[in-house]
Amino acid sequence: MMMADAVAGPKGAAQEISRDFKIILVEDDHDLRQSLADYLRLRNMHVTEAPSGIAFYKALLQERYDIAVLDVNLPDVSGFELARDMAARREMGIILLTARTGRDDRVRGYAEGADLYLTKPVDTEELALAILNLGRRMRRGPVEAESGRWAGAIEAPEGAAWRLNRHTQTLRSPDTRSVKLSVREVILLEHLAARPDETVSRDLIMGLFGHARIDPESRRFDAFLARLRS
The missing domain is CATH 3.40.50.2300 (Response regulator)
Structure with a gap:
């Protein structure tokens, strides 16, 4: 026993x-x-x-x-x-x-x-x-986020600026957190920043990456956008 x-x-x-x-x-x-x-x-x-x-x-x-x-x-x-x-x-x-x-x-x-x-x-x-x-x-490591949402989802104050550094491939949030980006993400964000009031099509984005058609990498493309949105 x-x-x-x-x-x-x-x-x-x-x-x-x-x-x-x-x-x-x-x-x-x-x-x-x-x-x-x-x-x-x-x-x-x-x-x-x-x-x-x-x-x-x-x-x-x-x-x-x-x-x-x-x-x-x-x-x-x-x-x-x-x-x-x-x-x-x-x-x-x-x-x-x-x-x-x-x-x-x-x-x-x-x-x-x-x-x-x-x-x-x-x-x-x-x-x-x-x-x-x-x-x-x-x-025993980092303190958990106060909310239930993923801590990586950054809420920016209204009107606050995000800063893109092309050389270091990083995006700095309004609260000074830095997010490492891929080359593709830098290319897309730079394009969007230069055209703040334009709607960008999927075909145009694929063109930025050197692809004439969207089908071959459509699922990879969706995953790429999902990561960038998060």
């Missing part, structure tokens, strides 16, 4: 701690995503499922998450790109979950900002414990 209590104690404590963790799981394989999400929910974690990069960015506009579990091979944007974007904000822990097992991929994953790089097929218990441990460390 005493042995049973000794085993149950730490597990129960871990379950209590995990109740507050909010996880966003980005995986385009429906069955795998649902299976992993169901298991993590059994471990008392709050899990939001996203099948694509677009869905990921949309979710970030509505909620703040402690951990992002990202597949690398998504249909619209690479998980490496998502990891790099999130690492620049330092808002959440990042776990890359992928079938890519090569050394170069692992090195790239960590270089892009991943805290952990796990390969498929992943042991669900290992994933749950990795999330739990990483989440604990994150909770």
Whole structure:
């Protein structure tokens, strides 16, 4: 009886701690995503499922998450790109979950900002414990945002100016926070800033990026705009 209590104690404590963790799981394989999400929910974690990069960015506009579990091979944007974007904000822990097992991929994953790089097929218990441990460390880090929305969604005072630095590829918000931009984002923002009262079409934007047609990269384009809006 005493042995049973000794085993149950730490597990129960871990379950209590995990109740507050909010996880966003980005995986385009429906069955795998649902299976992993169901298991993590059994471990008392709050899990939001996203099948694509677009869905990921949309979710970030509505909620703040402690951990992002990202597949690398998504249909619209690479998980490496998502990891790099999130690492620049330092808002959440990042776990890359992928079938890519090569050394170069692992090195790239960590270089892009991943805290952990796990390969498929992943042991669900290992994933749950990795999330739990990483989440604990994150909770000891930055103070959570006051609102329930993602802390990266910056609310600018009316009439305040955002400043674009083309040389450093950064956008500075009215409250002096700096957001790192990609080359494409700099090109688009520079174009919009020069034409504040014009409506810009999707075709025109694709033309800025050197694409005559929108179809080949339409989903990647949508993910790009979703990130920029956030």
